[in-house]
Amino acid sequence: MTTFIEEVIANLQEKGLDLSELKFILPSKRAGTFLKHQLSRTTKQNMFAPEILSIEDFVENISGLKTVSNTELLFQFYNTYITLNTDGSPDSFEVFSKWAQILLQDFNEIDRYLIPQQKIFEYLAAIQETNHWSVAEDKTEFIIKYLAFWNKLHVYYTHFTKTLLANNLGYQGLVYRQAHTKVGEYTQQNKIQHVFLGFNALNTAEESIIQHILEHTDALIYWDIDKTFYENPVHDAGFFTRQHAKKWKYFNTHPFNWISDNYKNEKSIQVIGVPKNIGQSKYIGNILKELGKTKNTLEHTAIVLGNEDLLLPVLNSIPSEVKALNVTMGFPLKSIPLASLFESLFKLHKNNPKSFYYKDVISIVSHQFVRPLFIQDKEDFATALIETIQTNNIVFLTCQHLVELCEPFKDVLELLFKAWDNNATKALSQSKSLIFALKEYLNISKDENILSLEYTYRFYELFNELERLNTTYNFFQNISALHQVYQELLSSETLDFQGEPLQGLQIMGMLESRVLDFETVIISSVNEGILPAGKSNNSFIPLDVKLENNLPTFKEKDAVYTYHFYRLLQRAKNVYIIYNTEADVLKGGEKSRFITQLELEKIHEPKHIMATPTVHLVENKLKTVPKSALVMERLKQIGKNGFSPSSLTNYMRNPMDFYLQKVLKIQEYDEVEETVAANTLGTVVHNTLEDFYEPLIGEQLTEAHIKEMRAKISATVLHHFEDTYKKGDIKTGKNLISFEIAKRYVSNFIDLELKEIKAGRIIKIIAIEADFERIEINIPELDFPVTIGGKVDRVDEYDGVTRIIDYKTGKVSQSQVEIINWEDLTTDYDKYSKPFQILCYAFMMLSDGTLKFPLEAGIISFKNLNGGFLKFTKKDKSGNGATKITAINEETIQLFEEQIKVLILDIFNPELNFEEKEVSH
Structure with missing residues (x-):
């Protein structure tokens, strides 16, 4: 394959021109690098490299102006805006920047296309006047301001451009307009021969400049267009x-050089539909893997995004077969991890909060760049701080509070969390200090942190620029305005890749492919809305005004991308066109018209592939864990220490949960309770009733006792909330409701007790929170001890009948404490877990000798207090009726003991694996 650059050099040599005496002008700097490389390969003798410029640099040289960054322009323009709005109340910089960006783009277009400024601005103002605004007899203040804005556009433009020119500065359009006026002077002073090559779409200023140089000097111009496209109108x-x-x-x-005829040459074109962006990236990786087997260097291969x-996913998909690659685009600064840290800090401080939400604090403290700052003597204080926040249920924290929790790291915490006070200067100062702190840590192991040091340096430069803008213009009235400019600077900054720009695989954007030719081309995201971009009108200038003034519209922009797309195919031999098949609200889903056009042309026969991962x-198999010798030893230890009723019901519910929690000792992750959890509420109610009833053990309950309890409800519930919920806030929101619910539960319960006493019932407290440990279960089949233990909420005598009571803050009905068949007791958790638990308590107390037969056991449900004491009941169905037995006697315990032995033998059966059950949550 002979590239366009090679053809141009060959033609210049045929003309006998001294290449070192020429000035080459190309569409991009990237093309200049390839031209210089080709010159070194083509010439057979030593020579000085010719001057090679991009069109932007060339025009800037002619104009004598220095191009200013978009951000700097915005500040300069705001200076103009507030200078010319002394009478009214000008917009803040934050509001101004949202519409000024569009207006600056329009200024740029007007100048690049050499439109008479006053004419178009007056035309735009007249359009607004002729709209319905002017028909209103009494114009509102809004309409008056609106029309005044349009009438001032020319005044803004004039003041703004004069200020820039006075300082030899300009935006691209102004530089082009100035170069247009000075091109005659330039041609008189510069006699060197110019060579323009590889251009396509030119604005009016570029056309005028190039034509003038061509007509007044011996300059040459080389176009790169194929006969197939040129001759098709x-x-x-x-x-x-x-x-x-x-x-x-x-x-x-003069002749028109050149119209080539390369497009009709034989090509292999594959059109591949791949779902999602990541899918495209992975498919590109597969293509490269196959190419790498035959083309080791991939030197004539390009990926055009x-x-x-897609740059990052594509880079992550490059196979090991690719030994060298060059990325021309630069790594977006917004994609590096440090960007997420500062974004979190802006989010945290933007609204100048009095305290910080714990999730935001944890996100920052656990950030990969911040966490190392909390390490001292190999101890991770960041983890300790996070655990303290979670354990104490602290939902909102202040900087002072954080310092109290982690005093040794006061300096770091103040850098991160000290209030910015909605002050840009303070925010910039703290951000730069944080960067220095990060640099100091990274310097300790410099060789290991080279990339991270580069990140911090680039952010130091970014914040330096923000500080310069703030000092020079002082337009940052709040953190929100600072954040807006920060994001704009961040989105335009890249971290350049280091490497040999001419070796190996090339990865580039569509515009960077100008003038360059490759044998194998892989083009991604060939979808409508991307290639071409389609209709978009980010401008104050209406379409009809653009058409009348020959300003570019979406039609011209589509033509630009059509040229770039087909130029890539022009000399290529192998082409892979990849598009996203996945429907997306904004981008993708519909293949580009370019693909349809390729099919309709019938010049080549694209091969269509629908790639699916x-x-x-x-197969979603339930987990199974065999009982190894080690597991059996652990189970024996658990059996010796004592099973709790809840651990046994846990095994009934799901043996895998029992294995994780009891055998492996893996507990659920303890997160911050933002709102009081059900188990916390239950603990508070249980502890409150324990405080009330424990002093009454051995006594008969009286009305005086109830009256005394009632006076203490609020204080006792509050005490236990503070003890259980730690530093969680219970003064507002859902937590306040939970606090009131806890008080209501306790109040309703003692009201129920009072009602029973007034009805003449004799209630005597026997035990409160009775703790039983290691009650042995006699299992002859096992040659080691197995015990059971637990805590019983309450035991009392009710009119002479002993009752074992379990409190439940959830809702329980009578049917949930009844059984029919004893065999079902240990097999159906949902139905029989509650009777199993209360029978466990009865078994423990009877085995210990604390209680004697007969007795009753049951539940008091705080959500079903009207149901009273819900007794364990054995239903014996026979014939047409049903007999209910509530008294627990020797036979009941004997039958229960048989079932608990069956359950424990299952647990200790080495042949019976721990098997996961499908549990609905």
Whole structure:
């Protein structure tokens, strides 16, 4: 394959020109690098490199102006805006920047296309006047301000451009307009021969400058257009070139170089539909893997990203077969981890809060760049701080509070959490100090942290620029305005990749491919809305005004991308066109019209492939864990220490949970309770009743006791909330409701007790929170001891009948404490877990000798107090009726003991694995 650059150099040599005496002008700096490389390969003798410039640098040289960054322009323009709005109340910088960006783009277009400024601005104002605004007899203040804005556009433009020119500064359009006025002076002073190559779409200023140099000097221009597109009057790839050839006077007397005929050469074109952006990236990796087997260097291969957001996933998909690659785009600074840290800090401080939400604090403290700052003597204080927040249920924290929790790291905490006070200067100062703190840590192991040090340096530069803008202009009235400019600077900054720009695989954006040719081209994201971009009108200038003034519209922008797309295919031999098949609200889902056009042209026969990821169907098997010798030893230890009723019901519910929690000792992650959890509420109610009833053990309950309890409800519940919920806030929101619910539960319960006493019932307290440990269960089949233990909420005598009571803050009905068949007791958790638990308590107390037969056991449900004491009941169905037995006697305990032995033998059966059950949560 002979590239366009090679053809141009060969032609210049045929003309006998001294290449070192020429000045080459190209569309981009990237193309200049390839040109210089090709010159070194083509020439057979030593020579000085010629001057090679991009069109932007060339025009800037002619104009004598220095191009200013977009951010700097915004500040300069705001200076103009507030200078010319002394009478009214000008917008804040934050509001101004949202519409000024669009206006600056319009200024740029007007100047690049050499439109008479006053004419178009007056035209725009007149359009607004003729709209319905002017028909109103009494214009509102809003309408008056609106029309005044349009009438001032020319005044804004004039003041703004004069200020810039006075300082030899300019934006791209102003630089082009100035160069247009000075090109005659330039040609008189510069006699060096110019060579323009690889251009396509030119703005009016560029056309005027190039034509003037061509007509007044011996300059040369080389176009790169294929006959197929040039001779087709409706093909957009040749749209601009046909216009130049037809309208430029220069071509009346000079040949039009060149119209090549490469596109019709044989090509392998594959059109591949792949779902999602990640899918495209992975498919590109597969293509490279196959190419790497035959083309070891991949030197003539390029990946052209239609959507440049694919850079990171593509880089992560590069196979090991690719030994060298060059990325021309730069790594977006917004994608590096440090960007997420500062974004979190802006989010935290933006609204100047009095305290910080714990999740935001944890996010910052646990950030990969911040966490190392909390390490001292190899101890991780960040983890300790996070655990303290979680354990104490602290939902909102202040900087002072954080310092109290982690005093040794006061300096770091103040850098992160000390209030910015909605002051940009303070925010910038603290951010830079944080960068220095990060640098100091990273310098300790410099060789290991080279990349991270580079990150911190680039952010130091970014915040330095923000500080300079703030000092120079003082327009940051709040953190929100600072954040807006920070985001704009961040989005435009990149971290350049280091490497040899001419070796190996090339990865680039569509515009960077100008003038360059490759044998193998992989183009991604060839979807409507991306290639081409489609209709978008980010401008104050209406479409009809653009058409009248020959300003570019979406039609011209589509033609630009059509040319770039087809130019990539022009000399290529192998082409892979990849598009996203996944429907998306904003981008993707519909393949580009370029693909349809390729099919309709019938010049090449694209091979269509629908690529889908290989999905291995994984059978969702329930987990199984065998009982190894080590597991059996652990189970014996648990049995010796004592099973609790809840651990046994846990085994009934799901043996795998029992294995994780009891055998492996893996507990659920303890997160901050933002709102009081059900178990916390239950603990508070239980502890409150324990405080009330424990002093009454051995006594008969009286009305005086109840009256005394009632006076203490609020204080006791509050005490236990503070003890259980730690530093969680119970004064507002849902937590306040939970606090009131706890008080209501306790109040309703003692009201129920009072009602019973008034009805003449004799209630005597026997035990409160009775703790039983290691009650042995006689199991002859096992040659080691097995015990059971637990805590019984309350035991009392009710009219002479002993009752074992278990409190439940949830709702329980009578049917949930009844059984029919004893065999079902240990097999159905949902139905029989509650009777199993209360029978466990009865078994323990009877085995210990604390209680004697007969007795009753049951539940008091705080959500079903009207149900009273819900007794364990054995239903014996026979015939047409049903007998209910509530008294627990020797036979009941004997039958229960048989079932608990069955359950424990299952647990200790080495042949019976721990098997996961499908549990609905």
